[in-house]
Amino acid sequence: MHPARTRFLFCLAFIACATSVGAAVYLQFTYNLTPCLLCHVQRALLLACALICLAASVHGPTTLRTWHRYALALLVMALLGAGVAGAHIGSQTSSPEQLALAVTHVKEGFSLLALPAWGGILEHALLSCAEINWSLFGISLPEWSLLAFVGAILLALYLLLVEIPRKILPNDQTLV
Structure with missing residues (x-):
């Protein structure tokens, strides 16, 4: 090289x-x-x-x-x-339905890991990630x-x- x-x-x-x-x-x-x-x-x-x-x-x-x-x-x-x-x-x-389904799967996964509080935090975070605020x-x-x-x-x-x-x-x- x-x-x-x-x-x-x-x-x-x-x-x-x-x-x-x-x-x-x-x-x-x-x-x-x-x-x-x-x-x-x-x-x-x-x-x-x-x-x-x-x-x-x-x-x-x-x-x-x-x-x-x-x-x-x-x-x-x-x-x-x-x-x-x-x-x-x-x-x-x-679509909103697909996103809601994905968020429920994430919440269920964290509740199985005995981390239900993280599921709520990630639900809010993932829903805020779906917005397109800026584009070039x-x-x-x-x-x-x-x-x-x-x-x-x-x-x-x-x-x-x-x-x-x-x-x-x-x-x-x-x-x-």
């Missing part, structure tokens, strides 16, 4: 993730948009992706295994974020977050599937 190119890609990914979180915070305070529970989780996962990318670009490891670990960590965080963003988009695009070009904030996570997934897959085999092939002509 070419360290300079890989560090540059991680640096670009850090800038993209940090800009996404910064834009969400800017919109929150400028337009008084109150973030819901899933918005907070998405921001935390975007920050985790940003910190992984920052650590990889600043650290600049010399071994292939360490680059591989950074790419895997980015992939895991981005997949989690894409899942949360997908659930958020699903709650925004579902017809795309809501969770959809923009999903695009950012998909970009991070593509970067991690590129690093894992293209950059690492490119480095391995010239040395021993075999794929590992």
Whole structure:
């Protein structure tokens, strides 16, 4: 793996993730948009992706295994974020009946875990997540977050599937 190119890609990914979180915070305070529970989780996962990318670009490891670990960590965080963003988009695009059914399943699950108070808190949080407060070009904030996570997934897959085999092939002509 070419360290300079890989560090540059991680640096670009850090800038993209940090800009996404910064834009969400800017919109929150400028337009008084109150973030819901899933918005907070998405921001935390975007920050985790940003910190992984920052650590990889600043650290600049010399071994292939360490680059591989950074790419895997980015992939895991981005997949989690894409899942949360997908659930958020699903709650925004579902009908009220479907949303009510999902909320009752969540409440039942927490009552089975002997946490009935959490069920009520999550019911309010999930119902507030169904509102679309802001959009740009017809795309809501969770959809923009999903695009950012998909970009991070593509970067991690590129690093894992293209950059690492490119480095391995010239040395021993075999794929590992």
